[in-house]
Amino acid sequence: MIGFFIIGLILIPVVTLVSASVIEARGSLRLPGLFVTSVIMQIIGFVASFAVLGLALRFIVPQ
Amino acid sequence: MAMNIRGRGIDRAAATDLLRPLLHTDRAFYVFGGILLLLVGWLGYAWFLQLTQGLGVTAMRTPVGAGWGVYIANFIFFASMAHGGMAISAAVRLMKLNTYKPIARMGEVLTIVCLLMAGLSISLDMGRPDRIFNVIRFWPLRVGSSPLSWDITVIILYFTLSSSFLWLTIRKDLVPLANRFPRFNWLYKILLIGYRPGEERQIDRMAWWLSIAVVFLIVMLSGGVIPWIFGLLPSRPGWFSAMAGPYFLTAAIASSIAAVIVVAGILRKVFKWQEYIKPEIFQGLGRFLGIITLFYLYLTLAEQITMRYAAPESELMISESLLEGELSPVYWAVIVLGFSLSSLLLIIQAIRPRWFGLNRTILAAGAIIVAFWFKRVFIVVPSLLRPLLPFPSGTYNPSWVEWSIIVGIFALAVLVYMIFLKIFPIVEIGEKE
Numbered sequence: 001m002i003g004f005f006i007i008g009l010i011l012i013p014v015v016t017l018v019s020a021s022v023i024e025a026r027g028s029l030r031l032p033g034l035f036v037t038s039v040i041m042q043i044i045g046f047v048a049s050f051a052v053l054g055l056a057l058r059f060i061v062p063q
Numbered sequence: 064m065a066m067n068i069r070g071r072g073i074d075r076a077a078a079t080d081l082l083r084p085l086l087h088t089d090r091a092f093y094v095f096g097g098i099l100l101l102l103v104g105w106l107g108y109a110w111f112l113q114l115t116q117g118l119g120v121t122a123m124r125t126p127v128g129a130g131w132g133v134y135i136a137n138f139i140f141f142a143s144m145a146h147g148g149m150a151i152s153a154a155v156r157l158m159k160l161n162t163y164k165p166i167a168r169m170g171e172v173l174t175i176v177c178l179l180m181a182g183l184s185i186s187l188d189m190g191r192p193d194r195i196f197n198v199i200r201f202w203p204l205r206v207g208s209s210p211l212s213w214d215i216t217v218i219i220l221y222f223t224l225s226s227s228f229l230w231l232t233i234r235k236d237l238v239p240l241a242n243r244f245p246r247f248n249w250l251y252k253i254l255l256i257g258y259r260p261g262e263e264r265q266i267d268r269m270a271w272w273l274s275i276a277v278v279f280l281i282v283m284l285s286g287g288v289i290p291w292i293f294g295l296l297p298s299r300p301g302w303f304s305a306m307a308g309p310y311f312l313t314a315a316i317a318s319s320i321a322a323v324i325v326v327a328g329i330l331r332k333v334f335k336w337q338e339y340i341k342p343e344i345f346q347g348l349g350r351f352l353g354i355i356t357l358f359y360l361y362l363t364l365a366e367q368i369t370m371r372y373a374a375p376e377s378e379l380m381i382s383e384s385l386l387e388g389e390l391s392p393v394y395w396a397v398i399v400l401g402f403s404l405s406s407l408l409l410i411i412q413a414i415r416p417r418w419f420g421l422n423r424t425i426l427a428a429g430a431i432i433v434a435f436w437f438k439r440v441f442i443v444v445p446s447l448l449r450p451l452l453p454f455p456s457g458t459y460n461p462s463w464v465e466w467s468i469i470v471g472i473f474a475l476a477v478l479v480y481m482i483f484l485k486i487f488p489i490v491e492i493g494e495k496e
Contacts, residue, residue: 003206003208018224021272021276024269025269031266034231035269042223042226050195053195060114061115
């Protein structure tokens, strides 16, 4: 299960640094909110596009 | 000089200069764009054949032969090239390297385009791409043990952070464009959602922290999860190595800096930006590229010495195929013309600045990029042709379908970059016109 260690090793510092950028914007959560929303929406977009692409390709790839 | 684009203010004439790609579209653009579109269409046709007839239309074979080929090499190439642009942009913010500010956004866009092409390359390598959602579906089961799952996770994270970073930093330049280019007004309005004048200072502070996150991700991606696809596998000779991380990271830094030099050089010439993109930018990047390429040559030497001194026979066979076998003509061209002569030229220019030549620097950077593409093929293919299991050695010559797809991916990369140029300012304009 070394993968969980590696993913943690990467994600924890990244999440910490992104949080630091959010905290840096003291007093206004508008820009940090926009940034985090953009990241989350893009990740959802990736997952959705994988699903759509997979479904669409079923009509082309012989089953 | 009429303006200082490193400063806060900017006059209208300078802004017009920097918006030249949006303001003027000549015939050459349509001709070149048309050729690229044709190549992308050809990619679509080749992929359709591959989808309907299977990977048999490629030259990839298993168990005798290479199960991975130019697609995977192309994936490593584009994933690696994605780092220089963001690295330069991060360095500009973290170390106040304002000299390089005019090329920071060029690099950021290069990162986005290269990551898209890396993702496309690996998707095209899939035998059953209709099952692509399984990557997400079984992610919780796979992430504990599969380097490919780590790769997908980190690449998606890097892409989303980079594109959101680009979006934040480009917002201030979209304000004057909204009225000036009504055709794209709807798009600018969407991207300017929640905009308030004076938000730039807050964005600068946020970008400082995000730059550290981006640099960390670059190291973990190009020096971590991508090389670990190969470096953790003892089942293939030539791959199993603790040196894989530093080796790949050095290659990524060199090839991506070379790509930024070439892109900046082309845009400078095409849009007559000599006043804004100074030769000192190319001098600085060229100097760094020369040193890092030389270091890569040292790593290559260390790898070959290890493979030849007292290594297992399978490792020696790979080294022989590269140095004196069927791959040697291209391998030596890569080492001598691509890496040695180019880095020598760049280092001589660094030692004797009066011998600096802009075109020579761009040419050397171009040669390094081409060399790195072939070097990626040499990482992937020879190890697969000579397995440890008792199968005979195979051969691999990419089919026309594979070449069509590779050329199409490069054409698509250039096309996407050109489209960005026509819609957004590629050089930071400043806070006010």
